[in-house]
Amino acid sequence: MNIFKKLSLITIASALLVSFPVTSSVWAKDELKGKVTINGSTALLPMTLQAAKEFQKLHPKVKIAASGKGSVTGPQAVKKGIAEIGACDWDASTDVPGFKAFDGQVAHKVAVIPFATIVNKNVKVDNLTTEQLQGIFSGKITNWKAVGGEDEDIVVITRSFGSGTRVNYQAKALDGGDIVKKEKNYKEVGSSGDMKTAVATTPNSIGYIDLTYITGGDIKAVKFNGVEATTDNVINGKYKIWSYGYYMTNGKPTGATKEFIEYVQSKKFQEGSLKKLKFIPISAMK
Amino acid sequence: MKQSKVIKMFLSTAMLVSAASALAIGTASAADDQSAVLTSAAQVKATASKVKAGNTALTIDGSKVTVRTIQTGQTTLYALRDVANALGATVKSGNPDLIVTDAAGQHTLTLKADSKNYLLDGTSHQFTITPVKSDGTLYVELKAVIEGLGGEILTGSQEIFSVARLSGQFANPRFHPNGNVIVNKEDGNVSVLLQLNVHGGYSAITSEDNAVGAVISPDGRTGAFTDESGKLFLIDMASGYAGPLSKDTSVKTDLTWSADGKNIYFIQGDKQEKIAYINVDTGKITEVLADKVENKSEVQVSADGKKLVYFVNITGKADNDKDSTEESLQIDYSKAGTQVFSLDLTASEAAAVQWTKDADNKLYLSLLPDGKVVYISADPEGIVSNNVLKVISADGAKTADLAADIDVIQSRLLHGKLIVVGTIGDGLYKVYEISSTGIKKELYSSQAEITEAAVSSSGTVALIADGKVVLVQDGKVTSLTQ
Numbered sequence: 001m002n003i004f005k006k007l008s009l010i011t012i013a014s015a016l017l018v019s020f021p022v023t024s025s026v027w028a029k030d031e032l033k034g035k036v037t038i039n040g041s042t043a044l045l046p047m048t049l050q051a052a053k054e055f056q057k058l059h060p061k062v063k064i065a066a067s068g069k070g071s072v073t074g075p076q077a078v079k080k081g082i083a084e085i086g087a088c089d090w091d092a093s094t095d096v097p098g099f100k101a102f103d104g105q106v107a108h109k110v111a112v113i114p115f116a117t118i119v120n121k122n123v124k125v126d127n128l129t130t131e132q133l134q135g136i137f138s139g140k141i142t143n144w145k146a147v148g149g150e151d152e153d154i155v156v157i158t159r160s161f162g163s164g165t166r167v168n169y170q171a172k173a174l175d176g177g178d179i180v181k182k183e184k185n186y187k188e189v190g191s192s193g194d195m196k197t198a199v200a201t202t203p204n205s206i207g208y209i210d211l212t213y214i215t216g217g218d219i220k221a222v223k224f225n226g227v228e229a230t231t232d233n234v235i236n237g238k239y240k241i242w243s244y245g246y247y248m249t250n251g252k253p254t255g256a257t258k259e260f261i262e263y264v265q266s267k268k269f270q271e272g273s274l275k276k277l278k279f280i281p282i283s284a285m286k
Numbered sequence: 287m288k289q290s291k292v293i294k295m296f297l298s299t300a301m302l303v304s305a306a307s308a309l310a311i312g313t314a315s316a317a318d319d320q321s322a323v324l325t326s327a328a329q330v331k332a333t334a335s336k337v338k339a340g341n342t343a344l345t346i347d348g349s350k351v352t353v354r355t356i357q358t359g360q361t362t363l364y365a366l367r368d369v370a371n372a373l374g375a376t377v378k379s380g381n382p383d384l385i386v387t388d389a390a391g392q393h394t395l396t397l398k399a400d401s402k403n404y405l406l407d408g409t410s411h412q413f414t415i416t417p418v419k420s421d422g423t424l425y426v427e428l429k430a431v432i433e434g435l436g437g438e439i440l441t442g443s444q445e446i447f448s449v450a451r452l453s454g455q456f457a458n459p460r461f462h463p464n465g466n467v468i469v470n471k472e473d474g475n476v477s478v479l480l481q482l483n484v485h486g487g488y489s490a491i492t493s494e495d496n497a498v499g500a501v502i503s504p505d506g507r508t509g510a511f512t513d514e515s516g517k518l519f520l521i522d523m524a525s526g527y528a529g530p531l532s533k534d535t536s537v538k539t540d541l542t543w544s545a546d547g548k549n550i551y552f553i554q555g556d557k558q559e560k561i562a563y564i565n566v567d568t569g570k571i572t573e574v575l576a577d578k579v580e581n582k583s584e585v586q587v588s589a590d591g592k593k594l595v596y597f598v599n600i601t602g603k604a605d606n607d608k609d610s611t612e613e614s615l616q617i618d619y620s621k622a623g624t625q626v627f628s629l630d631l632t633a634s635e636a637a638a639v640q641w642t643k644d645a646d647n648k649l650y651l652s653l654l655p656d657g658k659v660v661y662i663s664a665d666p667e668g669i670v671s672n673n674v675l676k677v678i679s680a681d682g683a684k685t686a687d688l689a690a691d692i693d694v695i696q697s698r699l700l701h702g703k704l705i706v707v708g709t710i711g712d713g714l715y716k717v718y719e720i721s722s723t724g725i726k727k728e729l730y731s732s733q734a735e736i737t738e739a740a741v742s743s744s745g746t747v748a749l750i751a752d753g754k755v756v757l758v759q760d761g762k763v764t765s766l767t768q
Binding site for chain 2: 033034035037039045046049050052053056057060061062063065066067068069070072073076077079080082083160161162193212213215231267268271272273275276277278
């Protein structure tokens with residue numbers, strides 16, 4: 001390592017002298033108890049589990065149990081009363097294409113999730129427009145040659161119905177366009193991990209995934225309307241395929257559920273662990 | 287990359303605010319500039335006749351200094367120049383005023399003899415007792431000058447900090463090799479990694495937000511942290527210089543140093559499914575475990591590098607039909623919770639072994655030098671009221687209470703010793719060192735609410751008590767923050 005950066009210290013002295021209203025990050029003899037169950041988005045699950053680990057150090061007697069099965073199962077579980085929190089990649093208290101609003105549920109923003117179009121590493125295309133993506137996912141464009149690539153059939157990998165990633169991708173990348181099931185060169189997968197594996201192992205394939213999953217050399221993200229899929233481009237407004245991640249509750253939360261949601265929304269978590277898990281803090285979009 | 291080379295590349299310490307050098311000044315101080323304070327001979331004579339001169343010992347930033355004083359009525363006034371020298375402040379004459387500037391250049395006090403009025407940073411204030419000039423030296427109220435120059439007098443004592451202690455929310459105390467205390471200041475819009483001088487004063491080690499959670503090496507000289515891209519950085523704790531150790535951008539959490547300081551272990555992957563380590567000399571990452579079990583955390587490595595233990599947060603199991611209908615959705619949370627796993631690193635192809643199955647909340651995993659594993663067990667059902675310290679035998683076969691009488695708040699392995707914070711029946715908050723057989727040695731006890739503790743290799747204790755950073759050294763308790 002030859003290059004070190006000297007980090008600016010200039011502004012710190014005065015900043016340290018300023019007192020701010022504080023919330024306790026560590027507090028002993030905690031009396032908070034209860035069980036918080038969280039189901040839904042697999043994309044949000046790593047963030048939820050990290051927050052649970054940190055929250056339980058503050059509140060050792062709160063039991064937090066989480067599970068992931070796709071975004072729609074979040075508000076469904078809350079409605080059925082089998083989970084206190086539904087993790088969902090869209091605001092399930094409002095109508096979205098394919099899903100009616102879940103009446104009586106309250107949406108709490110907890111993260112910003114960028115999504116990206118991905119292709120297998122053998123695909124030569126590095127940029128796709130909204131119209132081209134609409135053509136590919138509707139089945140009207142079936143060969144990479146039509147969008148500037150090699151003369152090879154396009155294999156479409158998509159998430160199953162009920163996926164928050166799918167809902168957001170249709171709404172933002174396809175501008176409300178359909179994903180049409182095909183007889184061949186088409187596959188549905190049930191999770192972000194399965195999507196990554198499927199595109200990585202299927203030549204000439206195209207899919208879509210949370211930006212955080214794009215690691216390793218077997219898949220690559222393509223630009224959307226000429227804009228690279230980066231967190232900076234999400235924050236500066238140039239890149240449009242992203243959504244808030246939400247915790248849905250049945251009415252206003254109380255007790256341990258309320259405290260847990262507030263912890264996830266706290267600056268300590270948002271600017272700390274959440275960023276290190278490659279999510280974007282909700283405050284970045286203000 | 288040799289770590290030693292890295293350290294040599296760091297420049298000198300960038301202390302923002304340093305404790306003033308404490309000088310024995312009782313006899314060394316020159317008289318104030320005669321032209322600076324205009325007083326008539328009659329006034330001097332009259333004043334001199336009313337005051338009684340002497341010397342007073344003060345403790346400034348941990349060092350004893352002697353300051354000239356005069357007694358006027360019930361009030362002691364202190365020689366301005368002596369006090370200023372002890373604080374590291376400068377005094378300039380600005381006929382007829384004296385202008386005093388603190389060591390950091392942040393505060394300016396403008397005053398003159400025989401006037402209660404003075405300016406502090408351009409704003410008008412008044413002394414309670416008018417400054418008095420005697421034998422060419424100006425004597426002033428101590429508290430107003432100390433606080434005006436950014437210092438602090440501890441209530442009920444003659445102990446002075448040249449830089450007022452910080453207030454706010456502090457966490458994660460640990461020791462710098464120089465004996466100072468490193469803490470995170472995490473309140474409001476400011477998150478800073480700070481060094482608190484045990485004799486007063488403080489400095490920010492870095493302005494890098496990501497470094498606030500830096501994990502410090504066993505020798506205390508180097509911190510490790512990751513940024514939002516996933517890159518791992520090293521930071522020199524003396525200079526604040528930081529640099530990337532690797533270009534790898536995979537998600538890395540739960541960093542922990544090997545006992546010899548050569549490797550940093552961590553949980554790796556989007557779903558925290560792997561365990562790996564990075565060599566701090568070469569930056570090479572070596573995968574230790576990739577068994578596809580997700581949600582690992584708190585990896586701990588034995589001092590001999592032969593064994594790993596870690597937590598796995600086992601999720602609930604949700605099922606539904608292929609159309610994701612609400613009616614079909616079912617979730618089984620019966621096996622959800624945190625469990626302890628172990629991995630033998632000496633056996634090739636060794637598989638991880640699950641050591642616990644109970645549904646209690648498990649926190650603060652430690653791997654003791656003798657191979658036993660300790661964690662805090664909290665019962666969410668409330669049947670066991672205390673948060674109990676549990677110990678697992680070195681072979682993983684037996685789990686037992688290590689200290690069931692303590693309601694444990696925190697436990698950490700520091701310098702090979704298990705340091706535990708908790709409460710016991712008497713209602714006091716205590717810090718213990720506890721052996722792997724349960725023998726307790728009380729290190730500190732207080733009515734203040736202790737939430738975290740660290741112990742240096744020499745036995746000095748740093749605490750977070752009632753939100754303040756407190757140092758316990760040689761039986762003396764000092765609050766390093768307000």
